[in-house]
Amino acid sequence: MVEPLQKRLGSTNLAFKTISIKVRYNDFDTLTRSHTLLDYTTNLQTVVETSKRLLNDVENNKPIRLLGMGVSNLLRPTNEQLVQLTIGF
Secondary structure (H helix, E strand, O other): OHHHHHHHHHOOOOEEEEEEEEEEEOOOOEEEEEEEEEEEEOOHHHHHHHHHHHHHOOOOOOOEEEEEEEEEOOEOOOOOOOOOOOOOO
């Protein structure tokens, strides 16, 4: 599921802050959940981990017909805006 998102984001060089999932059940009830990060990122592993957490919080008592994920709150970062910090322990 991440590959199409990776292709779209990789070609645009955009950072994101909000990760969303959409769940549509077999009876066409639709549910969306999102999480906004504290900082912008380009890390797709963050999308995977956050999407899994959001999905775990959704009731799974009905068969799922469609599952989607996406990002929003986009930013084209400059070197000053997107910095990976390292914390030494």
